[in-house]
Amino acid sequence: MKAFNRIFSAVTVAIILLFAVVNMILAADKTDGSRQYRVEISRLVHEIETNGSADISECVYVTNIERYGEKFYSTDSDYVIYEINGELYRFDYNINGYSNKTYFMGIVNAILGVIAILFIAVMLYIKYAILAPFERLSNLPYEFSKGNLTAPVTETKNRFFGKFLWGIDVLRENIEQQKQRELEMQKEKKMLLLSLSHDIKTPLSAIKLYSAALSKNLYPDTEKQHKIAESITEKVDEIEGYVSQIITASREDFLSLEVNMGEFYLSELIEKITGYYREKLVLIKTDFNVGKYKNCLLSGDLSRSIEVLQNIMENALKYGDGRRVELIFSEDGECVQIAVTNGGCTLGKDDLPHIFESFWRGANAENIGGSGLGLYICRQLMRKMNGEIFAEIDNGIITVTAVFARA
Template sequence: MKAFNRTFAAVLIIIAAVFAGTNLYLNKIQGEEGRSYRVEAERAASDIAAAGLEQVDMSRYPTLVSIVGLTEADGQREQEFFEGDNEDYLIRKIDGIYYRFSYQADDRVYQKHIIKIVNLSLAAISVIVFAVLIFIRVRLVGPFYQLQEVPYELAKGNLTAPQKEGRNQFFGRFLWGVDLLRENLEQQKEERMEMQKEKKTLILSLSHDIKTPLSAIKLYAKALSKNLYDNPDRQREIADNINAKADQIEGFVTQIIQASRDDFLKLSVEDGEIYVSQIVHKIEGYYKEKLEFLKIGFQIDKYTDCIVKGDGDRAVEVLQNIMENAVKYGDGHWIRITFDDEENCRLITVTNSGCTLPDSEMPHIFDSFWRGSNTGSSGGSGLGLYICRQLMQKMGGEIFAVSENGEMKVTVVFTKV
């Protein structure tokens, strides 16, 4: 806001300087042009002195209306001569003869009129500039200034304060999006806390349940170590009991593992319909310039548009994850998107050159937290393709991948409407 205020003040100073400079310049011109008749009268007087009145070319003196001489023989015309018929004139005596130089004096009025018009025009422009600056300050800079702390507060985890809604036509959707982001983050935070609570409760419960069979196993083991059971049948019974308790513990451990592998991301999908072209246009917009900058060839084959079932945003997210993997784990030569139809489905395949993933690892690429041997030092959580499969299955589709001739092909399957 301070930077804008400084800019506003600078604009005011510049406008004031333009006003002052323009008026000084116009007044200077007016002063010079307002005395032009004197200059022309002196030039005409010089011509008369040199060659006589008859030789004067009046076209050379645009501000002079007429030149009239008064000789001593014209004494009866003296009063009329000096009154000048209400004209503006100058009197000059040349070689003993008086000459009246009548001139046009309306140019000063005209020039004042021009100055007035220029000043009014500058004033109108200034008002427009002020109005635009005030509009920018009130409708753009002001609201945006109020939002400058929002990302910082969200980054700190302060998700409680809702963003005020407004009718600002420029930031209305942005404000709505920020508040929606805050609500989603807050909801995810609550879900994570609830999930953690449920998992801790489950682990504590299972841990408590494990203690009972574990105590029995320890008791049986201690009894066997002290030869308290001499009867072989009794020993076999104890061994069976130990095995049963071990199976019970194994069951509890299986529950813990299963709980840890549940849908911890809680991915939500809205059922809907979307044109394939909408998905493709967004992917092209996201990656065309990026891949040009990375010098990776990018090709999208021709296709016929159709409507498919699914969540538009989630469908784009799936293809984004696949594209990111193609950029990250391909050899950087090219990426291609192709289309196909099978029965009532539209298939979209992302192919990248330079697949180095062994065939033995292909069945695991959609597992959660799994990372292939070709990842190297590239960062990642191993959740990208896992999330893609979960989303596609929730949208009634599927995803699969194959490696052929050093190329990775990942295909998403959408159901047509």
């Protein structure tokens, strides 16, 4: 904004200087009526000397010509007297016509004033309608990076930034909610670990006591020793149960995947996917074929459904041979299936049942970056939308199918 203010000040000074220079030039111009009327009179004198008369119909300054006699003249106009061919002629003139310098200067200054007002109005509009709202946003990324998410972003009716400000505020709320959920999850996870750790101590203490007793032959009776061994096995099973809970908590609860259930048309979903991937696949020279489908209303979250298909498409591009990707549609009375197929699959059939597990990566992904969460997230989202996802391999072609419920 400071740079704009400097530009605005410089332009204002330039306009003032322009006014001053133009007025100085006009004021210094000597070719005004006080000189031009003499030129006209000289021309008329020459005509009278030559022809004995002169035509003043096209004259700007001279208003009348007549022989100068002894009669008394009463007039408000200026005049001069010339002797022509031995006779005196009176030339009446007026320099206050439309060519008057003051009138002309007024017109020029009025035009310059209108231009200056319009220019200043445009500059002020840019300042308050575009730059001022943008300046209010300039510190938001920095504040977000520091975690300052509590202050709302005020929505305005600005035609340029109104929707943008609304989007920024929605983003802030989502980040804040995600932060709160993460804190709650961390708290719950810590409480769970503390609880499980405390519960594990009891069977561990019992096992320790049983082991010490056995090592010291405190139970010489064989039957008693068998009972102690069974007790140790029970305590080990109990510990395994606690460990399983810890593993489950660490694997299944690390993501908070919210779904806003609603209704959307199949065409909306496909247009979003094809709109993004057509150009991308053309650039990498991969054929992209979208099969025929009948538009219908689906149940679920449109944003999450787009996320699911994008994850499947990215996997097809990442692990396929890059020759062809195809969307195939099938439907029945209750659901619509969208299958993404690609060739060049090197995944083993034994690995296929595990591709929807979290953090699992097949042998074909050793040299390819990834987290092993894409298809896991897809399955979680599809199930929350009352749908399903599955995969199959046939002759090197893998097909991942997302099943959407009809509305």
